[in-house]
Amino acid sequence: MFAAVQYLSTAVVSLFFVAGVHAQVASNCTRTYTVQAGDVCDLISAAQGVSTFQLATVNAGVINSDCTNLFVDEVICLATDSQDCSPVHTVATGDTCFDIAVAAGITIPDVVAQNPNVTPDCNIYPGEVLCVKAASAAR
Known part of the structure; x- marks a missing residue:
């Protein structure tokens, strides 16, 4: 029973965390991206034409500094109305x-x-x- 309660607690916390991440996309976000399996920040940046710094900055508090907390189907911000660099x-x-x-x-x-x-x-x-x-x- 303890294992079942622990599993359920982990599932609820995980669901809450992922739902919280989706809710943190900046309101001034002008472009978004949905994380796919195998994505890492540099690959997302290269494929989407966004600098590594910009990706980190517009997702401050959402993506950690090592980019190890991405989740499949998570929506992240690529650019905001005040920060979008090209090329x-x-x-x-x-x-x-x-x-x-x-x-x-x-x-x-x-x-x-x-x-x-x-x-x-x-x-x-x-x-x-x-x-x-x-x-x-x-x-």
Whole structure:
């Protein structure tokens, strides 16, 4: 009986948590995405044209910093009316901030300013998705 009660308690807590996550999509969310099996934040970012930083920022309090709490069929926000960057660049092995900036026609300070998770010494990693909007168009 204890196992049945524990299972039921876990199921109720899980249902409550998932329902709570769905309710946390920002009211100013302009684009959403429904999580699929096997999704991780960088893959979602690349496929949906959203920077890794933007995805984390618009889902603050919903997606944890390691992106390990996504649930299949969970609806997450991709962009808000105040934060939506395009175009983006998915970092490939060997990419540097200089290479990315030159290819996008922007400066390294632009890359850093548009991606607050990137430090001036360029702490990027393969698979990360960066905002590379022209400086005059950045908001």
